[in-house]
Each structure stands twice: as C-alpha cells, then as structure tokens.
Amino acid sequence: MTVRNAAIYCRISHDREGRALGVAKQEEDCRALAERLGWEVGHVFVDNDLSASVHGKKPRPGFEDMIRRVEAGEFNAVLAWSTSRLTRRPMEHERLIPLFWERKIPISTVKAGDIDYTTARGRSRARDDARRDAEEAEETSERVERDVQRRAEAGEFHGGHLPFGIDADREIIRGKVKYVRFRHHTTDAPRVRDAARRLLAGETVYGIAKDFGMQPRTLKRAITNPAIAGLREYNGQFYPTPWEPIVDREDWERVCEILSDPSRRTSETNQRKYMLSGLVYCHCGNRMTSTSAKRTEGPTYECSxxxxxxxxxxxRIVMRPLEEYIAEQVFTRLDSPDLREAMARESGGVDDKERELRKAVMDDEQRLVELANERDDNLIGEAEYRRRRARLTDRLEANRMTLERTTRKRARTNPPPGAELRAVWADKGSVWKRTILASIIERIDIGPHPVNPDTGRLFTSAPPRRKGEDHEAWRKRFDLHRARVFASRVYVTWLV
Ligand SMILES: [Zn+2]
Structure with a gap:
C-alpha cells in the first residue's frame, strides 16, 4: 500500500459555509479524516477570508503554493473539508485534472467524499459539482446585485461611511446599526458649498483646502463625490440620495469638469493667477497660456x-495693457443704457419671491435664538427643544440654499454698473476680477500682429520717441498707438 503524505487545504470565505466553519474546525475535521484513511499530514495550507467564487479575482496564495508543491512531488494526497472549500471555479478543476489524474493523487473531503480524478466517472462528478457550485455562487451574487439595485432605485443609503457634508442619526434596527434622518452637516456642508463656489470662481483646491486645514486630496474627493449633489452612482446610472443636495447638480458637474482638466492638474498652484486666464485665444484657435515676467515688457499671453x-x-500679447484694455471695454459696455435695460428686463432684479425668502431666513434665525432662550428659561424641555430646533434648521437650510441659488443667478445675469466697477477695480485681486470677467466675457480672440500700411512692416509695440518730444506727449502717442493695435487685434465675445 502506498504511503500517503497529504496536504490539507482550508479556506474561509464570505459564503455561509465559510462563515460558519472556522479554519481550525476545517483542519480538525480533515486531520480526523486523514487518521481514518491512514494518511500522514504533511502540511496545512490556509487561505483566509478570500473568495474563490467565479467572481473572485483575488489570488489564493495558499492554494497556489499547495499546487506547486504537489507538482513538485512533495505530497501525494489532498484533503479538504468540502469540494467548494477546495475550489468553486470550474476552470480550476480543468487545471487540476491532468495533474491529479496523471499522478493518481486522491482528493478526499470531509463532507462530499472523494474527488476521483483518475476515473471518467469521478472526473464527470467533479465537473458537475464545480458547475453546481459556480451556479450557486452566480445566483448569490445576482441576488446581492438585484438588492443593491433595488435599494439604489428606492433612494436608500448604500451603507458604509457617511459622505463628507452629510450627517445622520444612528439607530439599531433588527440588531444592526443603521443611519436614519439624513441631513446636512452643520459645519461640513457649508464648507462643501463654499469650496464649490470658490472653485467655480477660479480658486484652486490647494488654496481652499489650506483655508479649511484639510488635505487637498481629501477636499477634492469630498467635492467630486456625487453625494453632495444628492446623487448616487450605481452601474453608470444616477439615483437620488435620502438627503437634499448640498450643491446644484449643474455646479457639481462643473466642479468635476474643472478638477478633471489635465492642464489644471499639472500646474494647479498657478492656475487662474491672472485675470484673463483661460479666456484668451489665438487666431489659430488654440487657447493662449500665460508666461511669467521673464520678458522686458512683463508677463504675456502666448500661443504655445x-x-x-x-x-x-x-x-503673443503683453498681459498688463491687454488687461487694462479689456477692463475699459467692460466698464464702457456695462454702462451702456441699452445693455442695462436689456439685462434688467431679463433678470427682473430682486423679485418678491427673493424678498420673501430673505425674510423667512431672518425670521427663522430669530426663532432659533428665541427657542434657545425658552430652553434656558426652562419653558421647554430638552427633547422638545431638540425636536423644534431640528425642524427649524431643516427649513432654514433649505431656504438659505434657494436664496443662494437665486442671488447667484442674478449676479450672473446682472453685473454691477461700469462706473461702480471702475471705482473698486484697482483694489480687487485677480481672482475676483476673473470671476466678474468670466460672467461677462465668453472669450477673447487675439488676431495676428498688424502690419503698418506705411512701412509694410509689423507695428512695433512702442513707437519711438521723437526728437524734443516730452514724456507726456510720447505717452499719449504710445497709448493711441496701442489702442489702435488692440482695436484691430483683440476681439471680445460677450456673454451679456
Ligand atoms: Zn496660435
């Protein structure tokens, strides 16, 4: 009789059998079986908590190690608790068959008896078992998927961590901790809203994260999460969440677009540094990029x-004069009575609904203060206070959101008059200016440098100073020259 030196293979997984059976129990039963069969146990191979189902893509190092050592002739028998512990992948059986058949290596299981790869009947049974196991695993995963799909469609929370900006109460339902009563987080939700607004205004994730004391990566993940727009993505589809959106879906999509812009990723720290960044286009159609002040005339926009x-x-066009020229165009345009009238017609200004909303927000803010006073004076109990405060803050938050949306929309379609803008322009930073300009200007196209009809040569950027000409007179000529060049080169496409 052949002396059998057996390898024991144990696996614990997420399936019912794997959960119920510890590795220790599997090994114990296999050792008892080995003793009954009169086999020696050479080694115990273990894969812990891994899935060997048809969908499982994780490698099983214990299993691979065992096969390698069986191939090397170290073992001439294998023991497992059941066939499904050994493998649930039909493909794997096909891989094992030649090895075990050729070497006449028996496989014995505690639960399902022997797997006999050496006879046609045994092989056919092993294949049937594997097929049944695979079917079962597929059905389980289909059932799980259907359940996830149903919950997504019903707008239920998918479980796991709460998204940044969302808060909820924890409750124990049927022995499990569940989140209920979802709401906006009192400090994080305003941050999400603020971050989205500032990003859309041209600020960088880096700068905003620094203000919040957050890691840029964490902030980026938080504001690109569909959850903040009240959406949950499942299988490429969006489903509603059990909470209200923190930012508009449209804004969220624009935030994602901005953050996935590859040109932004490479130079995130200096993006949008200049007031016309991203708005200036070359006559060839390419967007012009800003260059730093390495040239004598200062920073420029160039077609790269x-x-x-x-x-x-x-x-190439010099940055500062272009900025001045554009600002002047904007002031003039915004002061045009025709334009203002047209815009006023379109936006309607502050309407009754907005006034009502503003009043509702102020009233609720006052009510919150009064409510806290009532609690402090023991006019109402703690539970009553909490209940009423929750109701108030919900309404307050919703009204604030609507208000913000309407005022922002009005700001987009109703910029301040030119004279007002001109008065504060010099004191404002480039981010502020860019935000204003981006709401007024769609794009600025730069034509080729014009040729002087008198000389047939390119206009130089500065006319030479005439003999005996004082600085002021020269400057006047210079400005006129530049205005002429710009008027022929710079073409603005207006949004308003
Ligand atoms: Zn070009």
Missing part, C-alpha cells in the same frame, strides 16, 4: 506649440 494641445506658436 506644446501646451494646451499645441498651437501655431506665433501670437
């Missing part, structure tokens, strides 16, 4: 043959 997809590389 390498950045932003590659342009003609032939256009």
């Amino acid at each position: 043959p390498t950045k932003t997809g590659g342009g003609c590389g032939r256009a």
